[in-house]
Amino acid sequence: MTPYEPNIPKDLPSPSVAVEFIKNNFTQYADVFDNNHGAINSSNEGKHTHVIFQEQSVDPEVDGSFDSLYSKSVTSNLGVSQNLFARIPQFLPNGPNNFPIQLTFNGVNTVGPQYQSFLAGGYLIFFGSIPSSTSINSTITLVPAPTEILSVIASPTRLVAANGGLGPSAPLRLNATVNPNNFQFTIKSSPIGAPQITGAVNWLAICKQ
Numbered sequence: 001m002t003p004y005e006p007n008i009p010k011d012l013p014s015p016s017v018a019v020e021f022i023k024n025n026f027t028q029y030a031d032v033f034d035n036n037h038g039a040i041n042s043s044n045e046g047k048h049t050h051v052i053f054q055e056q057s058v059d060p061e062v063d064g065s066f067d068s069l070y071s072k073s074v075t076s077n078l079g080v081s082q083n084l085f086a087r088i089p090q091f092l093p094n095g096p097n098n099f100p101i102q103l104t105f106n107g108v109n110t111v112g113p114q115y116q117s118f119l120a121g122g123y124l125i126f127f128g129s130i131p132s133s134t135s136i137n138s139t140i141t142l143v144p145a146p147t148e149i150l151s152v153i154a155s156p157t158r159l160v161a162a163n164g165g166l167g168p169s170a171p172l173r174l175n176a177t178v179n180p181n182n183f184q185f186t187i188k189s190s191p192i193g194a195p196q197i198t199g200a201v202n203w204l205a206i207c208k209q
Helices: 015-034
Strands: 068-076 079-087 115-119 123-130 137-141 149-156 159-161 169-171 174-178 185-191 201-208
Touching: 123 159, 137 201, 149 185, 185 201
Parallel strands: none
Antiparallel strands: 068 079, 115 123, 123 201, 137 185, 149 201, 159 169, 174 185
């Protein structure tokens, strides 16, 4: 079968020259229309099922009260990918106008033990846990490697008693240090007087993409 030709009819001297192409397009119209639309003669006829964003080389301007939603190429440690951006008339009441906001990222990790997703604005969020131990001294390597670690939060999952069990119970004291290479950090526990099982430690890191 002759493929569908989107440029028919053309600006020709006479429609009769293109009549066979026009007939062919009509025979395939329903199948072509079904792409990214609800099928003809269905309950969702004509409704969009997918939206395709053409890549933009520059951030489009916003006009009046309209917002822009568009696709743009982004380079990260996972390579070059297309991501969704938004541009609105004013981001904050007293902040910069028309500031482009990156809404997506081209990778997530839902398998673990290190989980990773993204936040609007070109940020990555990582989280995981360190198993139970008598002391904590663990270095976490983030994958994909971010350009900068902005914040690390370490949280113990249970109370421990100091001085061999004689002291009052309190949350395990933890310290998180970002390593110079900027895609690793180390979590350490402070001495608690005598070896005790501290319970797992949960951690969360927010980074620049």
